[in-house]
Amino acid sequence: MKAAVVVFPGSNCDRDLAVAFEQAGFDVSMVWHKDSALPEGVDIVGVPGGFSYGDYLRCGAIAAQSPICKAVIEHADRGGYAIGVCNGFQILTETGVLPGALLRNAGLKYICRTVDLKVATSDSVFTQGYNAGDVIGVPIAHHDGNYFADAETVKALQDQDRVAFTYEDNPNGSVADIAGILSENRRVLGMMPHPERAADEGHGGTDGTAMFRALAGMVTAA
């Protein structure tokens, strides 16, 4: 089981994500933004949180054009598994791998606290360790986490059961309380909350562990 975690200048959750993968049994390689290929046989790619390229222009916009992102897009197009957390979610929307965009929080403030997330579907490798309807505590830490997509896209996400998580008490103005979404083939997850920061007793919560455990053994290279 091999995971790759992408590192951009300004990534700051890359090592947390790597540790969460390692604790679930993955061999993790860190991949630099200037690399143009993922390591051979990678089963899942993690696009971490942080402030890639200083969030210049738009969050994730510059990262989405980096050499490694081309490889990540190709990986996803081949049917590969990937998870983007926080800035990683912003990057995946900027690349077009996931629909929609992340806007400035409706309250304009950066928010850093643990929120209640409802598991909206258990029908994905990422969420199969939970039951639909479970409420889990996962930290958020973002300034631009206000998920936006046009009404048609939101309806498609809902109709296709591709909303992975919703906020119980919407902190940032996201449309339809959306906190995380799946790609059409359900193999790419993007979410603003940080499951990797709720994956160890020392974090003060372990509600994210089930996601990484469930991934182990389920994802295969593409």
Add this chain to the structure above:
Amino acid sequence: MKARVHVMLKNGVLDPQGEAVRHALGALGFDKVEGVRQGKVIDLDLAEGATEADVTAMCEKLLANTVIESYSIEMA
């Protein structure tokens, strides 16, 4: 050769920063402001021969996120 690109959030996309500016203007007594939309202006210095089509491609690919933003281009 220069080009100026204006990038604005599309109509219908909430602009919390514009709203905050509107509130602040109201607080200062400017009571005739009914709405504020905040955007970006990007000035490009271009080599000879660059065309508006080149700038359009730049907007589509990087300068604007057309999911949420619209853009306009002035060539000068």
